[in-house]
Amino acid sequence: MTEAPLPAIRSLPSWLLGRAAARGRALVAEALAAEDMRMWHHVVLSAVRDLAPVAQADLGRSVGLDPKDLVGILNDLQSAGLVVRAPDPKDRRKNAVSLTEAGERKLVRCEKAAREANDVLLAPLPVAERERFLGLLTRISGTRGEAG
Template sequence: MAEAPLSAIHRLPSWILGRAAARGRALVAQALAAEGMRMWHHVVLVAVRDLGPIAQADLGRSVGLDPKDVVGVLNDLQSAGHVVREPDPKDRRKNAVSLTEEGARLLKRCEKAACEANDALLAPLTAAERRQFMDLLGRISGTE
């Protein structure tokens, strides 16, 4: 009996991880969209909360986002009242980005939605399997 088409590809860990990652991104993106947010907006809000006030250029480097894309995301977030850009007290030539109270409230909702989406992704696993899976992913990705 012949193998199913692409079965060799579909058995590769890299293929399976890519499919799982795509499913996870889709679930999180859908959850964030319900809050009117996109993935990069969420990432930037988390970084601003954790690192802020932070210079705009440093923010981009910290999340791995191109400077022109950082400007677009920050423009969206600032126009919605979620962040403010003010002259950096350490270097007035730079803008420092801070989270507003409204941005902090939105971020809490987004984090809850993202956690629920990740719970849905891992729903087929038991609690012990989830811990093991996360440990294994950390080892594979070098982030443990």
């Protein structure tokens, strides 16, 4: 049996993290697809829940989405009855986004699906190692539990 190519590259932490991230994204995307939800739609729905009522521009900045992309996602979510846009109570010239009851129910199901997918990702690790691994990832990613 021959060795896999690129051993120097495949041993780099950045390579390994990238592969693990790709597997995690694939698992979560598959779980969300079962709920008829896409990844960015889930991120936006979650941010709306956390920030609502939130101006579209503030929402886009909070999740790092281009305004054009955000509008498309919000159109999809609104068409599905998951969010509503109404004049912002702080500035009536802007739209503010909020979850509907259907959006809240969908988000609860999607969060459960995403957690279960992440449990599959981390299944090879015992609980103590999972906690340590998450702590280490948080330290090297420069985040404090931010979505990403």
